[in-house]
Amino acid sequence: MSTSPSPAFRHGQPAPIGILLVNLGTPDAPTADAVRRYLAQFLSDPRVVEIPRLLWKPILHGIILRVRPAKSARKYATVWTPEGSPLLVWTRRQAAALQARLALAHPGSQVLVEPAMRYGQPSVDQGLDRLMAAGARCILVLPAYPQYSGATTGSAFDAVAAWGQASRWVPELRFVGQYHDDPAYIQALATSIRRQWATLGEPDVLVTSFHGMPERTLLLGDPYHCQCHKTARLLAEALGWPREQLRVTFQSRFGKAKWLEPATEPTLEALAREGHRHVQVVCPGFSADCLETLEEIAQEGRAAFLAAGGQTFHYLPCLNDSDEGMAALLAVAEQHLAGWTLTPATDAEREASRQRALALGAAQ
Numbered sequence: 514m515s516t517s518p519s520p521a522f523r524h525g526q527p528a529p530i531g532i533l534l535v536n537l538g539t540p541d542a543p544t545a546d547a548v549r550r551y552l553a554q555f556l557s558d559p560r561v562v563e564i565p566r567l568l569w570k571p572i573l574h575g576i577i578l579r580v581r582p583a584k585s586a587r588k589y590a591t592v593w594t595p596e597g598s599p600l601l602v603w604t605r606r607q608a609a610a611l612q613a614r615l616a617l618a619h620p621g622s623q624v625l626v627e628p629a630m631r632y633g634q635p636s637v638d639q640g641l642d643r644l645m646a647a648g649a650r651c652i653l654v655l656p657a658y659p660q661y662s663g664a665t666t667g668s669a670f671d672a673v674a675a676w677g678q679a680s681r682w683v684p685e686l687r688f689v690g691q692y693h694d695d696p697a698y699i700q701a702l703a704t705s706i707r708r709q710w711a712t713l714g715e716p717d718v719l720v721t722s723f724h725g726m727p728e729r730t731l732l733l734g735d736p737y738h739c740q741c742h743k744t745a746r747l748l749a750e751a752l753g754w755p756r757e758q759l760r761v762t763f764q765s766r767f768g769k770a771k772w773l774e775p776a777t778e779p780t781l782e783a784l785a786r787e788g789h790r791h792v793q794v795v796c797p798g799f800s801a802d803c804l805e806t807l808e809e810i811a812q813e814g815r816a817a818f819l820a821a822g823g824q825t826f827h828y829l830p831c832l833n834d835s836d837e838g839m840a841a842l843l844a845v846a847e848q849h850l851a852g853w854t855l856t857p858a859t860d861a862e863r864e865a866s867r868q869r870a871l872a873l874g875a876a877q
């Protein structure tokens with residue numbers, strides 16, 4: 514979408530450029546009521562549950578929203594921090610760190626970074642309204658999902674489009690689709706893992722556990738599964754590790770449909786039974802630690818591996834706001850900001866450029 518002239522350079526005064534850093538979303542509190550509100554919004558999204566609404570609504574409201582909130586709230590309580598849900602805390606820190614790094618890297622430009630949650634607060638609408646209120650008319654939407662899936666990245670796009678439909682002044686918008694094979698992201702993963710190996714040592718097997726998706730989405734053309742495998746292959750290469758010592762698994766199964774395989778927890782149990790004693794798990798598809806990594810992997814996954822006879826288990830944290838993680842987000846943002854982040858021209862430079870254009874026109 515584009516208006517002309519580019520509003521970022523109007524009147525010789527640079528308007529700020531906006532970045533909306535979007536992650537999935539999380540409840541406001543680790544209580545059944547708050548989790549119910551969050552799940553109701555999340556699981557009503559047709560991008561997330563692709564079952565005809567007439568069939569799905571009675572299941573969602575009659576069963577899932579009655580049973581799951583209390584169970585999930587108990588899990589959230591085990592990872593909740595004094596500042597709130599880990600996913601939101603990390604997303605806020607990432608947004609602040611990205612803004613600071615952009616200010617250092619591009620002293621002539623002002624780039625504002627707002628955190629947003631696709632479900633819950635602060636919403637995509639609130640984040641975009643804030644950027645507009647601050648004067649940003651060029652906005653980059655950066656979903657914090659390295660691998661594209663319709664359920665996550667696609668849904669973030671829907672939220673931005675719905676906001677645009679309700680807006681009189683739609684800004685220039687750019688949207689990051691994925692960065693699963695970006696060298697800066699792969700390098701960040703490898704650096705983070707190697708740093709942790711310096712104290713933990715290398716495992717027998719490194720399990721890369723990605724969030725699952727219904728298998729049907731792969732058959733329908735969603736690139737998510739392939740992008741997870743490509744990330745894992747590039748990571749093995751960056752680590753200089755034999756491919757067979759690095760496993761790709763899918764976690765967080767939801768519902769009755771067949772999900773992508775192999776599943777993480779059964780794989781951890783099988784590795785223990787096969788005699789692999791030292792296993793580590795890393796979750797490259799999550800840019801920030803959250804319930805799915807801190808509870809499902811670091812707690813449940815560990816318990817399953819040790820109960821099956823494994824000896825040592827380490828969960829390797831996500832990139833979060835680490836130096837290497839922020840360098841990767843900065844690199845991804847910069848690729849998409851090109852042309853917007855140019856330090857604005859002075860009046861003299863603008864006049865010289867106008868004269869050159871006139872001279873060119875006269876020569877033709």
Ligand SMILES: C=CC1=C(C)c2cc3[nH]c(cc4nc(cc5[nH]c(cc1n2)c(C)c5CCC(=O)O)C(CCC(=O)O)=C4C)c(C)c3C=C
Binds near residue numbers: 725
């Ligand atoms: C990173 C990518 C993610 C994909 C792909 C994804 C797909 C997906 N998820 C569900 C159902 C649930 N996911 C839940 C939590 C959750 N999911 C992601 C990321 C992806 N989901 C994150 C970052 C989180 C953590 C949120 C947090 O607050 O920390 C939950 C809620 C928790 C629970 O009750 O178990 C559900 C439910 C589906 C159905 C799906 C693909 C179709």
Ligand SMILES: [Fe+2]
Binds near residue numbers: 724765
């Ligand atoms: Fe999920």
Ligand SMILES: [Fe+2]
Binds near residue numbers: 804
């Ligand atoms: Fe889970």
